[in-house]
Amino acid sequence: MARIALEKVDKTYPNGYVAASGLDLEIADGELLVLVGPSGSGKSTILRLIAGLEGVTAGTIRIGDRDVTALPPQERDIAMVFQSYALYPHMTVRQNLGFGLRIRKMPSAEIARRVAAVAETLGLSEVLDRRPSQLSGGQRQRVALGRAIVREPLAFLFDEPLSNLDAQLRVETRAELSRLHRRLGATMVYVTHDQVEAMTLGDRVAVLKDGVLQQVAPPMELYRNPANRFVAGFIGSPAMNFIDGAIEPAADGCRFTSPVVTLPVACAAASREPAVLGVRPQHLTLDGSGTNGSGALRGQVVLVEPLGSEQIVHVALPNDTRVVATVPPDARVAVDETITLRIAPSAAHLFRAHDGRRIALAGA
Numbered sequence: 001m002a003r004i005a006l007e008k009v010d011k012t013y014p015n016g017y018v019a020a021s022g023l024d025l026e027i028a029d030g031e032l033l034v035l036v037g038p039s040g041s042g043k044s045t046i047l048r049l050i051a052g053l054e055g056v057t058a059g060t061i062r063i064g065d066r067d068v069t070a071l072p073p074q075e076r077d078i079a080m081v082f083q084s085y086a087l088y089p090h091m092t093v094r095q096n097l098g099f100g101l102r103i104r105k106m107p108s109a110e111i112a113r114r115v116a117a118v119a120e121t122l123g124l125s126e127v128l129d130r131r132p133s134q135l136s137g138g139q140r141q142r143v144a145l146g147r148a149i150v151r152e153p154l155a156f157l158f159d160e161p162l163s164n165l166d167a168q169l170r171v172e173t174r175a176e177l178s179r180l181h182r183r184l185g186a187t188m189v190y191v192t193h194d195q196v197e198a199m200t201l202g203d204r205v206a207v208l209k210d211g212v213l214q215q216v217a218p219p220m221e222l223y224r225n226p227a228n229r230f231v232a233g234f235i236g237s238p239a240m241n242f243i244d245g246a247i248e249p250a251a252d253g254c255r256f257t258s259p260v261v262t263l264p265v266a267c268a269a270a271s272r273e274p275a276v277l278g279v280r281p282q283h284l285t286l287d288g289s290g291t292n293g294s295g296a297l298r299g300q301v302v303l304v305e306p307l308g309s310e311q312i313v314h315v316a317l318p319n320d321t322r323v324v325a326t327v328p329p330d331a332r333v334a335v336d337e338t339i340t341l342r343i344a345p346s347a348a349h350l351f352r353a354h355d356g357r358r359i360a361l362a363g364a
């Protein structure tokens with residue numbers, strides 16, 4: 001297995017579209033790194049650059065100790081698994097798994113050994129003599145995975161490999177992939193636009209927007225200390241609430257002010273500066289006392305979504321601001337009712353209004 005490093009990588013497509021710029025990213029040997037971002041943010045482009053299916057416009061790509069920037073895909077020793085996994089319909093599972101090795105003229109005894117081992121790992125031993133049409137979707141996906149694993153490549157690249165599966169199967173296969181990663185100790189880059197998949201699977205998660213890396217960090221670090229407003233809004237469900245206002249110096253630290261809420265925050269402001277307050281739905285609590293004042297938001301309930309384990313409450317505040325709060329399943333909240341929400345202490349995030357960068361809070 002091997003580490004993968006991208007150094008100052010740019011990719012401009014022939015039509016002039018800049019799909020990646022200034023990428024610096026190192027994936028450690030044996031690490032599972034998840035690349036996440038909205039559609040069109042450049043995730044597949046980055047995988048294709050690593051695999052060698054696209055050439056870089058500038059920069060260097062290393063796999064292990066080798067500079068592979070100029071090498072064709074077959075010399076990079078990497079396996080890629082795509083969303084649409086085309087299995088050969090006329091071949092059995094056994095033949096599908098061994099196909100890539102036969103092409104490479106591997107001795108048949110060795111092929112048989114590897115195929116048996118991979119089938120065992122993926123729970124496919126019982127179905128080795130079936131054709132793809134006789135398999136469930138999840139089994140087919142595992143055959144596609146198996147085809148990559150039998151090659152024993154230096155690293156694996158996955159491009160949304162689970163998105164064709166139904167929700168339950170996706171959760172199961174995700175857990176399987178996680179186990180497989182631990183078992184193989186393999187270097188993996190996994191692309192998804194699903195932030196839950198990113199959080200649950202990744203050793204680290206790289207968040208991408210418009211071809212530019214926004215933050216690379218372990219999942220909980222992204223959740224707790226998002227580097228900017230984009231990451232803050234992308235990671236976490238329901239999404240973080242944002243309230244436009246300003247920070248200004250106060251006696252002790254500074255104060256966030258807005259038509260919607262006023263809140264003391266532990267930062268140092270020398271002068272008044274436009275800012276955005278971020279607070280997660282889980283950090284807004286119902287305040288039955290109805291008192292106003294610092295940290296309180298008063299507004300009208302516009303929608304209540306009961307999820308069983310909790311309720312998601314949408315609230316209209318002054319100044320055309322909407323927030324979402326999660327409240328306990330037994331809380332009595334009705335549409336049109338006016339309620340008070342309170343921001344949990346130390347749950348506030350602050351971002352600069354002009355570029356969305358995080359404003360450091362004391363003790364955060």
Ligand SMILES: Nc1ncnc2c1ncn2[C@@H]1O[C@H](COP(=O)(O)OP(=O)(O)OP(=O)(O)O)[C@@H](O)[C@H]1O
Binds near residue numbers: 013039043045
């Ligand atoms: N061959 C190409 N020529 C020109 N532009 C391209 C080419 N391939 C991709 N792009 C553009 O580059 C951007 C990034 O594409 P990419 O496929 O990497 O996105 P993605 O993050 O994988 O998106 P998705 O989640 O939809 O798969 C998109 O705007 C896309 O239209």
Ligand SMILES: [Mg+2]
Binds near residue numbers: 043044159
């Ligand atoms: Mg893609």
